[in-house]
Amino acid sequence: MGVIEVNDLTKEYGNVRGVDSLSFTVPESEIFGYLGPNGAGKTTTIRALLGLLTPTSGTATVLGADVRDETALIEAKHHIGYLPADLGFDEAATGNQVLDYHASIKGDSRRDELLETFTPPLKRPIREYSTGNTRMLGIIQTFMHDPDLVIMDEPTAGLDPLKQEEFNEFLRAERKRGTTIFFSSHVLSEVRRVCDRVGILRAGQLVGLEEIEALLDRGGKRVHVVPVDGDSPNVTDLDGAFDVTTVGEEIQFTYTGEYNTLLDELADHDVRDVEISEPALEDVFMHYYGTEQNVSMENADV
Ligand SMILES: Nc1ncnc2c1ncn2[C@@H]1O[C@H](COP(=O)(O)OP(=O)(O)OP(=O)(O)O)[C@@H](O)[C@H]1O
Numbered sequence: 066m067g068v069i070e071v072n073d074l075t076k077e078y079g080n081v082r083g084v085d086s087l088s089f090t091v092p093e094s095e096i097f098g099y100l101g102p103n104g105a106g107k108t109t110t111i112r113a114l115l116g117l118l119t120p121t122s123g124t125a126t127v128l129g130a131d132v133r134d135e136t137a138l139i140e141a142k143h144h145i146g147y148l149p150a151d152l153g154f155d156e157a158a159t160g161n162q163v164l165d166y167h168a169s170i171k172g173d174s175r176r177d178e179l180l181e182t183f184t185p186p187l188k189r190p191i192r193e194y195s196t197g198n199t200r201m202l203g204i205i206q207t208f209m210h211d212p213d214l215v216i217m218d219e220p221t222a223g224l225d226p227l228k229q230e231e232f233n234e235f236l237r238a239e240r241k242r243g244t245t246i247f248f249s250s251h252v253l254s255e256v257r258r259v260c261d262r263v264g265i266l267r268a269g270q271l272v273g274l275e276e277i278e279a280l281l282d283r284g285g286k287r288v289h290v291v292p293v294d295g296d297s298p299n300v301t302d303l304d305g306a307f308d309v310t311t312v313g314e315e316i317q318f319t320y321t322g323e324y325n326t327l328l329d330e331l332a333d334h335d336v337r338d339v340e341i342s343e344p345a346l347e348d349v350f351m352h353y354y355g356t357e358q359n360v361s362m363e364n365a366d367v
């Protein structure tokens with residue numbers, strides 16, 4: 066049995082469908098990235114997993130507890146850490162008071178250890194916290210009772226790149242300890258460095274579920290080439306080159322082929338500039354699911 070099991074889960078808000086017939090499993094010690102654009106249904110799924118909303122139909126279990134079974138879920142939550150997107154701390158409380166309160170409910174066996182990595186100013190009231198400090202306090206609160214399962218909604222929002230990488234490193238170490246981690250994001254670059262597998266959500270439906278490496282392979286790379294006047298490489302004929310366009314003097318395309326083939330072609334020409342980068346999540350969607358799906362990604366970012 067998976068640590069998270071979602072079975073045909075549907076949530077309707079009146080006429081609006083939040084999520085539609087979702088089914089997936091997250092096994093123990095996996096870091097699972099839950100990707101989708103704004104409004105795709107990520108928060109709805111997370112709230113259903115925590116019993117914070119009642120599914121319209123279908124169900125889910127977390128650590129074996131059916132989310133519709135209040136008693137079982139309360140017991141399971143002692144072993145679950147939850148980091149909501151909106152932390153909602155009491156602005157007048159200090160960081161220490163927030164953690165003390167949480168400790169009184171769930172415990173804090175790992176508090177001191179976490180404070181070595183995450184360093185919010187605990188003696189100051191939350192109202193004086195920066196976004197990053199608030200997020201760090203939330204991370205400590207999420208992990209300090211040594212949960213078996215951690216569920217996080219857009220966890221790295223507000224962390225600077227250095228702290229983000231420390232957080233990723235921390236998550237990898239958590240996986241080694243056996244913790245199962247489920248987190249949502251609309252940013253591919255955020256999940257790709259740390260996730261084992263991703264579920265892709267669009268308009269309430271799970272449209273993809275696979276290993277991150279396979280997803281990135283299918284998505285390919287974005288390539289920008291600036292040839293010296295009149296000596297353009299012939300990228301259109303390369304196996305694995307898609308969506309070739311010319312913008313000003315720059316040739317742009319998505320490439321899923323062999324690197325050596327591309328480099329050989331470029332080497333035969335006079336090239337002034339080359340950039341090979343990760344595609345935006347939107348482009349990965351396009352290649353993965355085809356253009357007919359009319360994918361719209363707000364705030365897609367890499
Ligand atoms: N309380 C609610 N009442 C009505 N509709 C809602 C409610 N909560 C969510 N929805 C709708 O359900 C759909 C899924 O929303 P949800 O917040 O789960 O998406 P999300 O993927 O978390 O988005 P974001 O990345 O913007 O947080 C959206 O169409 C949203 O407008």
